[in-house]
Amino acid sequence: MKREIIDYFKKNKDEMIKAISELVAVPSVRGAAEEGKPFGKKPYEALMLALKKAESFGFKTASCDGYVGTVDLNGGEQELAVLAHLDVVPAGEGWDTDPYTVVEKDGMIFGRGVSDDKGPAVAALYAMKAVKDLNLPVSKNCRLILGTDEECGSGDLKYYFSKNEYPKYAFTPDANFPVTNGEKGRFTKHFYRTVDFSNCKKYIKSIDAGEAANAVPAFAKAELIGVTKEEIDIAAEKAKHTNAEFTFDGEKLICSGTSAHASLPENGNNPITALFELLSYIDFDSECTEFADSLKALFPHGKYNGEALGVDMSDMLGRLTLTLDVVRFENGKFDGCFDTRTPMSATKENCADVIAASLRKHGFEIENTKMREAHYVDENSDFIKTLLRTYEDYSGDKGECISMGGGTYVHDIENGVAFGAISRDTVTNMHGANEFMPIEDILTAAAIFTEVIAEICR
Known part of the structure; x- marks a missing residue:
């Protein structure tokens, strides 16, 4: 069966890349809600496109009021769910190609969403098609759940599961192989401050940086009043250790850094903190x-573990990370948004309340201190053993469980884990410029998913 499955995806490679390209062409960033389109036109358009493709394969599909789409392998009892999402973060700046046109080069495809999560969604859909086309014996149902709001809080799944039961087993192809059975909690909040510079002649007029709370941006911009180029040059020399680039036209200052996923801030270079x-x-x-001194004190450049806010901690899920990803400052009103990924040991008392107190010392107020707890699934379960065994068989790599900072679609599902679709240790620039996905990863993941579906739903 293994050889049949591998050959199937080799034959269908071009068709799969075409399907991914069609989805990537839809800039499915969250927009204003409309009737039947709760997260805007483009996420809904991507969802309808994917469901139409699934229907062409002969699968039964359904839309849950435009929040989520479902694709059923058969009419049996649901044993397994695969959760993927079709929404994306904004393209941002710094791309070498059009982010919404898939470009194939050197065995990889480039485009917003090719790895997060449109490419893996297509791999999962074609895995179900392979089970069907190869007549693999299954009696129970696998449901592919396609969401449209993963990047902005997963309100789609909250709505779906308010009307549907949680699955017995679930995985999401929204991470790296092998199996991610531990996910950090999350504390992502806006914080505010109002200042009065009306009597100032030398001051910061505005700051504009970032678009999504879960992505370190590539650029930060500020408008300065009463500051000379000579002063900027001297300050830039003192700040050269940030490894950021600064340009100034006499009023507007632009700081260029390196974007990254907020769960892995060390992979980027935050232009907001470099600007501070x-x-x-x-x-x-x-x-x-x-x-300005308060901003630097709270969010010192190159510190990603909450040290300045008094919450640096670590445990079995790794070390806490904290990064400031969005800032809007204009007319004396500051609005910032930071993203914190918390280990199992983090609580409201030793984390959220401490951050709030640190901010208050510098005159800032936080929106609230509600946290999302960490998630863990026992690595000795039969479900995880099946995933690891299949992964080892198809990849030749050792199967093992890992933890991650990014919260995935299965964070709130009891037996939910992240499983691929990206190969181990590959960093695909998801949420950054020039996001890519190795084509071989797509094909291997699809083959692994096929075997897993066939075995669990046997």
Whole structure:
């Protein structure tokens, strides 16, 4: 059966890439809600496109009021669910190609969503098609659940599971192989402050950076009043240890960094904190100087573990990470949003409340202190053993369980884990510029998913 499955996907490679390309062409970033389109036109358009493709394969599909789409392998009792999402983060800046046109080069495809999560969604759909086309013996149902709001809080799944039972077993192809059975919790919040620079002659007029709370941005911009180019040059020299690039036209300052997923901030170079570093070296009027110093004190450049906020901690799921990803400051009103990924030991008392208190010391208020707890599934379960055994068989790599900082679609499902679709240790620039996916990873993942579906739903 293994050889049949592998050959099946070799033959269908071009068709799969075409299907991914069609989905990537839809810029399915969350938009304004409309009737029947709760997350905007484009996520809904991507969902309808995917369901139409599944229907062409002979599968029964359904839309859950535009929040989620489902594809059923058969009419049997549901044993397994595969959860993938069709929404994406904004393209951002710094791309070498059009982010919404798939480009194939050197055995990889490039485009927003090819790895997160449209490519893996297509791999899962074609795995179900392979089970059907190869007449693999199954008696129970596998349901592919296609969501449209994973990047902005997973309100789609909250709605779906308010009307449907949780699956017995579930995996999401929204991470790296082998199996991710532990996911950090999350504390992502807006915080605010109002300042009055009306009597200042030398001050920060505005700051604009970031688009999504779960992505370190590539650029941060500020408008400065009363600051000379010479002063900027001196400050940039003092801030050169940030390894960011600074440009100034006499009023607008642009800081260029490197984007990354917020769960792996060390893979990027945060331009927001680099900007704060530079601003701290400028002799603004006193009110603005205090403001700039507070920002640097709370979010020092190169520190990603909450040290300055008093919440650096670690355990079996790894070390806490905290990154400031969105800032809007204009007309004296500051609105920032940070993303914290918390280990099992983090609680409201030792994490959320501590962060709130640290912010208050510098004049900032946080929206609330509600946290999302960490998630863990026993690695000795038969379900996980099946996933690991199949992974080893098709990849030749050792199967083992790992933990991650990013919360996935199965975070709130009791027997839910992340399983692929990206090969171990491959960093695909998801949420950043030039996101890519190795074609071989797509084919291997599809083959693994096929075997898993066939075995669990036998």
